[in-house]
Amino acid sequence: MIRDIYKLFFAIFFFASNLYSSQVVNIYEVVAQYKMQYKTDSTAKFFNKENFLLFLNADGYSFLSTKEYKRDSLLKSSTMKPFDIKMKFSPKNSYFINYSGKSKELHFSDRLVDQNLKYIEKNNIEWKLFNDTKIINGTKCFKATTFAYGRNWVAWYSIDYSFPFGPYKFNGLPGLIFEIYDTKNTYIFSLFGIKKYLISLNSEIHKDSKLVTKEQFLKAVSNINSYQYIFNNVTFDDPNQARRIREGMEREQKSYNNPIELIP
Numbered sequence: 001m002i003r004d005i006y007k008l009f010f011a012i013f014f015f016a017s018n019l020y021s022s023q024v025v026n027i028y029e030v031v032a033q034y035k036m037q038y039k040t041d042s043t044a045k046f047f048n049k050e051n052f053l054l055f056l057n058a059d060g061y062s063f064l065s066t067k068e069y070k071r072d073s074l075l076k077s078s079t080m081k082p083f084d085i086k087m088k089f090s091p092k093n094s095y096f097i098n099y100s101g102k103s104k105e106l107h108f109s110d111r112l113v114d115q116n117l118k119y120i121e122k123n124n125i126e127w128k129l130f131n132d133t134k135i136i137n138g139t140k141c142f143k144a145t146t147f148a149y150g151r152n153w154v155a156w157y158s159i160d161y162s163f164p165f166g167p168y169k170f171n172g173l174p175g176l177i178f179e180i181y182d183t184k185n186t187y188i189f190s191l192f193g194i195k196k197y198l199i200s201l202n203s204e205i206h207k208d209s210k211l212v213t214k215e216q217f218l219k220a221v222s223n224i225n226s227y228q229y230i231f232n233n234v235t236f237d238d239p240n241q242a243r244r245i246r247e248g249m250e251r252e253q254k255s256y257n258n259p260i261e262l263i264p
Contacts, residue, residue: 024202024203024204025200025201025202025203026055026057026060026062026098026200026201026202026203027057027198027199027200028055028056028057028061028062028197028198028199028200028201029056029057029196029197029198030055030056030057030161030163030194030195030196030197031053031054031055031056031194031195031197031199032053032054032056032176032191032193032194033051033052033053033054033066033191033192033193033194034051034052034053034054034167034189034190034191034192035049035050035051035052035189035190035192036049036050036051036052036093036167036187036188036189037049037187037188037190038050038186038187038188038260039186039187039258040256040257040258040259041256041257041258042184042186042257042258043257047188048092050065050066050067050091050092050093051065051066051067052064052065052066052167052189053065053066053069054165054166054167055199055201056163056165056176058101058163059100059101059102060098060099060100060101060102060165061097061098061099061163061165061171062096062097062098062099062201062203063096063097063098063099063167063168064095064096064097064205065091065092065093065094066091067089067090067091068089068091068093068094068095068096068205070089071089071090071091072205074089094110094111095108095109095110096108096109096110096204096205096206097168097169098203098204099123099165099169099171101164101165101171104122104123104124105120105121105122105123106120106121106122106123106169107119107120107203107204108120108121108169108214108217109204109205109206109209110206110217110221111206112220112221112224113224114224115210115220116206116207116208116209116210117209117210117212117216117217117220118204118206118209118210118211118212118217119211119212119213119214119216119217120211121214123169123171124172125146125148125169125170125171125172126146126172127144127145127146127155127172127173128144128145128146129142129143129144129173129174130142130143130144130145131143134156136156136158136178136179136191137178137191137192139158139160139178140158140160141156141157141158141178141179142156142157142158142159142174142175143155143156144156144157144173148169148170149169149260149261149262149263149264150261150262150263151182151183151184151187151260151262152182152183153170153180153181153182153183154180154181154182154183155170155173155177155179155180156177156178156179156180157173157174157175157176157177157178158175158176158178159174159175160175161175161176161194162175162176163175163176164176165177166180166189167180167189167191168189168260176191176194177189177191178190178191179191186258187260214264215264218264
């Protein structure tokens with residue numbers, strides 16, 4: 001039995017070493033599935049929705065959208081054309097988060113239009129714990145609150161799952177976060193599935209990401225979302241078309257008034 005376990009571990013390690021020879025590979029033992037409902041426009045009547053995966057082990061976690069995970073996996077192994085994969089699996093949120101419980105450092109990367117960027121930040125969230133309980137998916141959960149990233153958050157976590165982690169950048173509670181939402185109910189993460197799942201995952205899925213400060217990252221995102229970025233890189237023969245596009249993009253910019261981090 002022990003010999004079989006060693007063989008399995010060696011097989012996983014050998015596969016991961018060949019697949020990501022120059023990068024760190026984490027071995028995860030549990031995967032949790034979350035639905036994120038959110039409003040990037042605080043005045044919107046309806047929520048945007050996207051599913052995410054949280055890969056867990058005792059030392060940390062990785063968090064990314066389900067579509068981004070499938071996209072990355074297929075680009076590495078599928079016989080499908082890369083263009084077809086990118087068109088079929090195009091997430092609304094392409095960021096990737098890797099967190100180390102030992103260093104308490106969070107690595108955040110994303111695919112921008114013309115480059116991949118990443119930043120590293122310390123992550124020390126202070127929680128207030130309560131005795132309030134509620135049942136989520138048949139599991140008893142306890143209440144906790146915090147102020148982080150410019151918002152007040154309410155979290156419900158379960159001590160039945162000892163991982164002190166959760167979706168996005170949230171961690172540090174006595175158990176796994178089953179649900180977390182801001183008090184204005186514009187960002188809601190809800191767990192809808194969890195299972196044991198032995199898997200290796202690269203600590204950085206966005207290839208050749210350039211390390212920058214968080215401020216530089218946010219400025220790059222802001223520049224790309226600006227209509228001026230398009231007009232600096234595209235030539236329009238029809239001035240009326242250019243005007244219509246500019247006006248449409250200005251409206252789009254104004255509607256993006258509610259990012260998840262109000263205070264970076």
